[in-house]
Amino acid sequence: MRTYINNINNLEDGSIIEIDGWVQEIRKIKKLLFLIVRDNTGSVQVTVKDNMVKNYDSIYNISRESVIKVSGKLNKKSISKSGVEILANEIIILNTAETPLPMGVIDLVDVDFDTRLNNRFIDLRKPENLIIFKFESELLFGIREYMNKNNFIEVHTPKIVAAATEGGADLFPVQYFEKRAYLNQSPQLYKEILMSSGFDRVFEVGPAFRAEKENTVRHLNEFTSIDIEMSFSDDETVMRMLENAIAYSVNRADSILGKELKGLGYSIEEVRPPFPRIEYSELINYLNDNGFKLNFGDDFSPEAMKFVSKKYNGFYFITKWPKDLRPFYTMPDDTNRNVTRSFDLQLRDIEVCSGAQRIHDYNMLENSFNEKGLNKNNFEFYIKAFKYGMPPHAGWGLGLERLVMNLLNLSNVRESTLFPRDRSRLSP
Amino acid sequence: MRTYINNINNLEDGSIIEIDGWVQEIRKIKKLLFLIVRDNTGSVQVTVKDNMVKNYDSIYNISRESVIKVSGKLNKKSISKSGVEILANEIIILNTAETPLPMGVIDLVDVDFDTRLNNRFIDLRKPENLIIFKFESELLFGIREYMNKNNFIEVHTPKIVAAATEGGADLFPVQYFEKRAYLNQSPQLYKEILMSSGFDRVFEVGPAFRAEKENTVRHLNEFTSIDIEMSFSDDETVMRMLENAIAYSVNRADSILGKELKGLGYSIEEVRPPFPRIEYSELINYLNDNGFKLNFGDDFSPEAMKFVSKKYNGFYFITKWPKDLRPFYTMPDDTNRNVTRSFDLQLRDIEVCSGAQRIHDYNMLENSFNEKGLNKNNFEFYIKAFKYGMPPHAGWGLGLERLVMNLLNLSNVRESTLFPRDRSRLSP
Numbered sequence: 130m131r132t133y134i135n136n137i138n139n140l141e142d143g144s145i146i147e148i149d150g151w152v153q154e155i156r157k158i159k160k161l162l163f164l165i166v167r168d169n170t171g172s173v174q175v176t177v178k179d180n181m182v183k184n185y186d187s188i189y190n191i192s193r194e195s196v197i198k199v200s201g202k203l204n205k206k207s208i209s210k211s212g213v214e215i216l217a218n219e220i221i222i223l224n225t226a227e228t229p230l231p232m233g234v235i236d237l238v239d240v241d242f243d244t245r246l247n248n249r250f251i252d253l254r255k256p257e258n259l260i261i262f263k264f265e266s267e268l269l270f271g272i273r274e275y276m277n278k279n280n281f282i283e284v285h286t287p288k289i290v291a292a293a294t295e296g297g298a299d300l301f302p303v304q305y306f307e308k309r310a311y312l313n314q315s316p317q318l319y320k321e322i323l324m325s326s327g328f329d330r331v332f333e334v335g336p337a338f339r340a341e342k343e344n345t346v347r348h349l350n351e352f353t354s355i356d357i358e359m360s361f362s363d364d365e366t367v368m369r370m371l372e373n374a375i376a377y378s379v380n381r382a383d384s385i386l387g388k389e390l391k392g393l394g395y396s397i398e399e400v401r402p403p404f405p406r407i408e409y410s411e412l413i414n415y416l417n418d419n420g421f422k423l424n425f426g427d428d429f430s431p432e433a434m435k436f437v438s439k440k441y442n443g444f445y446f447i448t449k450w451p452k453d454l455r456p457f458y459t460m461p462d463d464t465n466r467n468v469t470r471s472f473d474l475q476l477r478d479i480e481v482c483s484g485a486q487r488i489h490d491y492n493m494l495e496n497s498f499n500e501k502g503l504n505k506n507n508f509e510f511y512i513k514a515f516k517y518g519m520p521p522h523a524g525w526g527l528g529l530e531r532l533v534m535n536l537l538n539l540s541n542v543r544e545s546t547l548f549p550r551d552r553s554r555l556s557p
Numbered sequence: 558m559r560t561y562i563n564n565i566n567n568l569e570d571g572s573i574i575e576i577d578g579w580v581q582e583i584r585k586i587k588k589l590l591f592l593i594v595r596d597n598t599g600s601v602q603v604t605v606k607d608n609m610v611k612n613y614d615s616i617y618n619i620s621r622e623s624v625i626k627v628s629g630k631l632n633k634k635s636i637s638k639s640g641v642e643i644l645a646n647e648i649i650i651l652n653t654a655e656t657p658l659p660m661g662v663i664d665l666v667d668v669d670f671d672t673r674l675n676n677r678f679i680d681l682r683k684p685e686n687l688i689i690f691k692f693e694s695e696l697l698f699g700i701r702e703y704m705n706k707n708n709f710i711e712v713h714t715p716k717i718v719a720a721a722t723e724g725g726a727d728l729f730p731v732q733y734f735e736k737r738a739y740l741n742q743s744p745q746l747y748k749e750i751l752m753s754s755g756f757d758r759v760f761e762v763g764p765a766f767r768a769e770k771e772n773t774v775r776h777l778n779e780f781t782s783i784d785i786e787m788s789f790s791d792d793e794t795v796m797r798m799l800e801n802a803i804a805y806s807v808n809r810a811d812s813i814l815g816k817e818l819k820g821l822g823y824s825i826e827e828v829r830p831p832f833p834r835i836e837y838s839e840l841i842n843y844l845n846d847n848g849f850k851l852n853f854g855d856d857f858s859p860e861a862m863k864f865v866s867k868k869y870n871g872f873y874f875i876t877k878w879p880k881d882l883r884p885f886y887t888m889p890d891d892t893n894r895n896v897t898r899s900f901d902l903q904l905r906d907i908e909v910c911s912g913a914q915r916i917h918d919y920n921m922l923e924n925s926f927n928e929k930g931l932n933k934n935n936f937e938f939y940i941k942a943f944k945y946g947m948p949p950h951a952g953w954g955l956g957l958e959r960l961v962m963n964l965l966n967l968s969n970v971r972e973s974t975l976f977p978r979d980r981s982r983l984s985p
Contacts, residue, residue, distance in 0.1 A: 177711070205844065230945055250941065266710045282694045283694040285781045287764075291984045291985070303740065310983055319975070328597060338717070513678065521651055547713065547751070
């Protein structure tokens with residue numbers, strides 16, 4: 130039976146164990162061979178003596194990153210750095226790595242990001258990279274657990290669509306048999322249709338596609354969107370749902386992986402809701418009081434947000450955005466029709482989530498199409514659902530990779546994306 | 558505070574409660590008005606008397622499927638059919654439905670499937686349709702829980718790709734800026750790359766796209782694929798993982814939703830692993846003994862599978878498929894190179910999952926490309942991962958909608974798909 134390396138410490142000295150993994154380092158002292166073997170949970174020294182394994186000569190000449198199966202005796206009083214070693218009885222070579230490697234796994238040589246991404250299969254072997262995706266997986270599991278407990282139905286809506294969600298720009302065209310179609314920018318319109326269907330609460334985790342030409346450290350052309358929509362609800366209710374889901378899932382993931390994260394140089398702060406809520410116009414005033422020159426209706430520059438994040442250095446909401454800065458389906462504020470019942474969730478200077486109360490009245494929606502210069506005929510499949518019993522509803526969309534990037538203080542969203550798609554990258 | 562309708566029975570007679578929902582039925586006996594109000598959990602009678610609500614006249618003229626909020630007193634000794642009613646004190650009309658409805662929610666009139674799908678937002682209001690997606694959601698949650706407990710990392714691999722997973726056919730082309738790209742047919746190649754990265758165990762739930770022209774009750778051009786891949790593992794190990802995941806998740810979903818499912822005419826049988834394993838060649842012989850005329854290498858016709866399902870009427874595996882019927886990455890059998898270490902999981906006569914031990918040796922993979930007439934240069938990003946330390950691995954891909962279709966005995970896979978995409982349908 131295979132033992133994962135992080136379980137070795139729980140076993141008794143002298144146990145006969147079997148591990149599977151990659152040969153990370155090789156040291157030779159005369160005829161004594163020391164291999165550092167790595168699996169997804171850690172690494173351990175394997176000591177190989179001439180007379181102990183049949184195929185000693187092949188093992189002696191093994192290349193780094195080859196895959197082996199080791200059987201041997203656990204020595205917990207080893208003089209090795211970690212105090213633990215496996216004295217090999219049998220080593221099976223499962224696959225031999227060619228030399229030289231296109232890049233190293235443990236070498237400290239700096240490799241540029243393009244080389245890393247071109248050789249992502251090796252780059253991801255680095256424990257400090259693998260842990261990002263363990264964290265992402267646990268984080269998402271926590272979010273799902275929270276949503277499931279709160280009676281959200283997980284749904285899957287189509288990614289090949291006939292119309293643009295947010296207007297005609299930034300769409301990737303698809304040839305769908307004889308028809309022209311697009312990759313969906315967001316599940317927004319489908320989530321809303323499901324509110325009309327009485328699904329009450331839905332959430333979806335799936336790819337979203339944006340043909341934006343911007344190629345920054347924060348942009349991906351394909352990303353994982355976590356979306357919820359909730360009936361008989363409003364902006365404030367879904368903001369609470371959001372902050373509680375994030376607190377639950379981040380704290381849960383940290384309780385599972387915190388030690389491993391810390392060992393690899395990451396630290397997660399405890400998340401404590403409620404998050405501060407700041408109105409857009411307050412923030413404009415605050416920035417203008419501090420030397421910025423902003424008008425109502427302007428978006429915030431990265432510099433402005435850097436400044437704001439000195440005051441708010443955790444999660445916070447920016448609420449009541451101007452109508453012109455929000456999509457057509459956003460509900461205007463009851464008292465001031467120039468602003469909307471919308472919000473962004475920020476982590477320090479970066480937006481990670483966008484949401485709002487939505488318009489549920491058919492006529493108001495029709496006007497909003499007109500105001501935004503959109504042709505409602507392209508949205509027939511969507512607006513029909515508003516004519517025959519659409520309840521009030523609200524929701525949000527959260528970018529998974531961006532959230533992870535910011536929680537772990539990564540410098541590029543590509544670090545929290547297995548195989549990023551950007552302006553110039555379509556492979557691997 | 559809102560009460561969901563299925564919770565009403567837990568409240569005391571005489572409680573003042575508030576419900577939100579759709580006006581499903583309207584009966585009028587002189588000035589007495591009886592509304593059946595539906596939410597996502599059930600329906601209840603609301604009794605409206607002339608002198609009890611301010612806006613009695615508007616309520617009296619309300620249209621079916623309008624959305625309302627009702628406050629009133631719970632009467633558990635009602636003479637209504639269910640014995641329960643709400644005596645309305647206040648009714649707020651949240652949204653009025655236009656008349657006539659494009660199709661009814663509770664009318665027993667038969668509506669053809671196209672009309673249903675064209676008006677899917679209403680079609681999904683039927684409790685017997687909504688429950689399919691509640692079941693799908695709980696089923697998937699159970700599978701994820703099982704995978705999470707077994708240390709699988711949930712991953713998201715790109716859907717826009719530069720190369721075909723399974724050869725050049727059946728691909729939807731995408732215009733990716735200046736480049737030609739495709740929608741991914743399966744996460745297969747990416748899952749395998751992650752094995753080379755030492756992720757050890759991954760699973761993914763995401764859309765998969767097949768430009769197949771077949772337009773049957775079992776085919777979708779976009780479906781939800783549940784995929785796993787597992788290192789240092791083999792076909793038998795991942796078959797056990799599959800049967801246990803299915804048993805856990807089906808039985809869990811049934812324990813949560815069984816009563817509701819039964820009330821709506823669905824019944825789920827308890828799933829008990831291990832599932833029978835039948836070799837492909839055994840099945841060929843069995844069919845030939847029973848009047849079919851099949852040669853080694855033939856695929857099974859729907860008629861043949863109907864016949865087989867008389868003998869095997871639950872889940873069963875068909876193993877050791879001929880090489881010619883499986884994709885290039887499938888591991889040949891150790892003893893008979895014409896068959897592979899592959900399997901299909903069947904539920905009665907329908908295939909729901911396909912899997913195998915994969916090739917992990919670079920030279921064997923290169924030969925397999927040649928044998929299948931594929932150009933390995935198109936797969937550079939993939940085969941590179943086999944050169945520098947690829948462990949043995951195995952995995953499978955499971956179609957979510959097909960599994961649900963068969964578990965619930967639905968006659969068409971579109972019934973278990975919210976917004977199906979097929980040869981002719983791209984909307985809603």
